[in-house]
Amino acid sequence: MSKILGSPRSLAILIICLGVVAASVLGGALGSAFGLGFFASSLPAIQLPAEKVTDGFDTPVGKWDVMNTMITTWLAMLVLILISLRIRSKLNDVPGRLQSLFEVAMEFFLSLCEQIAGKEKARKFFPLVFTIFIFIIVANWMGILPGFGTVGRIAGPEEIAHHHDAHGYHDPALEDSSHGSKESKPKAHGAHGDDHGSHLDSVKLHVFQDYEGIPIAALSPGSLQEELTFAEYEEKHGDIGAGKRAGHLVPFLRSANTDLNMSLAIALVAMIMVHFWGFSILGFLGHAGKFISFKSGPIGFFVGILELISEFGRVISFTFRLFGNIFAGEVLLMAMAFLLPFIGILPFLGLELFVGLIQAFVFSMLTLVFAAMASVSHDDGDHH
Amino acid sequence: MEGDIMNVGAGLAIGLGAIGPGIGIGMLASKAMEALGRNPEAGAQIQQNMILAIAFTEAIAIYALVVAIIIKFV
Amino acid sequence: MGDLGINLPGLITQIISFVILFVILSKVLYKPLVAMLDQRAEKITAGLEAAERAKEEAAKSEESIQEQLQEARTEGQKLVTQARETADRFREEEMAKVKEELEAERVRAESNIQRERDAAIEELRKEFAGLAITAAEKVVKTSLDEEGHRALIDGVLNDEGSRNN
Incomplete structure (x- = not known):
């Protein structure tokens, strides 16, 4: 101990560490109970669906908007495609570092496939299994980079109200500036006041700095100190002070798997491919016979129907396992940054790295196991 | 008032739903460790199967989590 | 479904994105x-097989070299013994030859000596007989003729010679 205290360099490091810990404990949500909390911010709005970044176009199946999770998906795709192009251009029998990394991973999954599905089928299953693995791992790890979920545009009160099904809501701040009519206000109030009023009134708005009218903001410790509810906003007629803007932060980037669309998409592709392989290896009757069989009486028939239902259960559990883990991780990180800024988040960043890896591995392993199970007929299975 | 009861419900959903999978994962890991102690050469195989089985068990907790999320946010 | 964030356009976009990634990675990577x-x-x-083969070949050639070496060694041994035998035989032959020659020499020398001695004895006898005759002539002066003397002395000398021999 005296050695550490004696050296000026380690003493300085120690003091800096203690200072960061003190700032984090006192400045966070804990400190705000004692009137400190200089870094304290309210918890950002947690939203289940992915947020819209810009408007898209109308399609026959609904409106297509550019979502923040879509952008992350494309970024992850871009990263993977660039890496693979680079590996391809430098493909060599004596591998470089990047190539060795992928070779080791691919070797591992190839041997796993051979172990579980047998030698010939391994080559068939491998591309999907490995794509699932690297896509999920890259998307998950990307999602905990700085900038994800903290930089975005500010969604105004009208858009927030729209999300809460109050479609007729008008922002009083905009009303005042446009024509200042007092008649429209009760109408706006009435539009949501009938069925959604109590719900919407308690929804909180954050107050951001207004940078010359550009609705862009970044979260930093202490940046969300002010907040007010819709009811308070109404009372003030949208006038919350000069250079300030109310709304929610809509991040430009959000971890791809915190969107159910993404995890459901991977699960659907995986299960469709699993059954495609089942049909192509066992033949149509061989594979369909597992689910609808009249051979072994009514019990066998119901067992088949149960298996059919469990196939849908697999899609759902695939989807929600991945989504739940990653979404819960994001919320956990957010809550930790809220409670103990700077240091509270550190162990959980490590945990999220691990969870991202495990979820990628589990998703690909389960796909592989299901594919191996689907490509073996039941009659064969009984003999093992 | 309604919101408060919903919060309690969400907490109960994930809290109660995590009990079973928690016990399950604990039993699974203990048995896997036992197997590992008896047969250390089969470590890779045991670990793989353990992770798979944990994933199945954990799915139940995830269902509870999803229910809680739906109650809270939807 | 909408509240959970699942919407058909988004789902289709993500499926298409994933399938594109799958196809590109399969082709490129x-x-x-x-x-x-x-x-x-x-x-x-x-490479391993070749190494194994080379190892086997090396072992095989090593064995053959060993064999050849052994052969050469036995060959040399044989040659040496043969040479030694030849030398021995040659020496014995030479020795025998020399011995024979020496023997012959000795025999010849002996017979020479014998002959010389015989000749000397004959000479001596002749001289002695002459001397004796002269002596007797001087003593008896012609009591006997020369013929009668010679016969008498020969008889005496022959008796003497046979007694000496």
């Missing part, structure tokens, strides 16, 4: 890399 891994495995197997 897996195909060449897996082919390379297979090729390398083949190469390594071939």
Whole structure:
């Protein structure tokens, strides 16, 4: 101990560490109970669906908007495609570092496939299994980079109200500036006041700095100190002070798997491919016979129907396992940054790295196991 | 008032739903460790199967989590 | 579904994105890399086999060298013994020859000596007889003729010679 205290360099490091810990404990949500909390911010709005970044176009199946999770998906795709192009251009029998990394991973999954599905089928299953693995791992790890979920545009009160099904809501701040009519206000109030009023009134708005009218903001410790509810906003007629803007932060980037669309998409592709392989290896009757069989009486028939239902259960559990883990991780990180800024988040960043890896591995392993199970007929299975 | 009861419900959903999978994962890991102690050469195989089985068990907790999320946010 | 964030356009976009990624990675990354891994495995197997073969061959040639060496050694041994035998025989032959020659020499020398001695004895006898005759002539002066004397002395000398021999 005296050695550490004696050296000026380690003493300085120690003091800096203690200072960061003190700032984090006192400045966070804990400190705000004692009137400190200089870094304290309210918890950002947690939203289940992915947020819209810009408007898209109308399609026959609904409106297509550019979502923040879509952008992350494309970024992850871009990263993977660039890496693979680079590996391809430098493909060599004596591998470089990047190539060795992928070779080791691919070797591992190839041997796993051979172990579980047998030698010939391994080559068939491998591309999907490995794509699932690297896509999920890259998307998950990307999602905990700085900038994800903290930089975005500010969604105004009208858009927030729209999300809460109050479609007729008008922002009083905009009303005042446009024509200042007092008649429209009760109408706006009435539009949501009938069925959604109590719900919407308690929804909180954050107050951001207004940078010359550009609705862009970044979260930093202490940046969300002010907040007010819709009811308070109404009372003030949208006038919350000069250079300030109310709304929610809509991040430009959000971890791809915190969107159910993404995890459901991977699960659907995986299960469709699993059954495609089942049909192509066992033949149509061989594979369909597992689910609808009249051979072994009514019990066998119901067992088949149960298996059919469990196939849908697999899609759902695939989807929600991945989504739940990653979404819960994001919320956990957010809550930790809220409670103990700077240091509270550190162990959980490590945990999220691990969870991202495990979820990628589990998703690909389960796909592989299901594919191996689907490509073996039941009659064969009984003999093992 | 309604919101408060919903919060309690969400907490109960994930809290109660995590009990079973928690016990399950604990039993699974203990048995896997036992197997590992008896047969250390089969470590890779045991670990793989353990992770798979944990994933199945954990799915139940995830269902509870999803229910809680739906109650809270939807 | 909408509240959970699942909407058809978003779902279709993500499915298409994932399938595109799957196809591109399969074409660009897996195909060449897996082919390379297979090729390398083949190469390594071939290399190991070649090494094994070379090792076997080396062992075999080592064995043959050893054999040849052994052969040469026995050959040399044989040659040496043969040479020694030849030398021995040659020496014995020479020795025998020399011995024979010496023997012959000795025999010849002996017979020479014998002859010389015989001749000397004859000479002596002749001289002695002459002397005796002269002596007797001087003593008896012609009491006997020369013929009668010679016969008498020969008889005496022959008696003497046979007694001496």
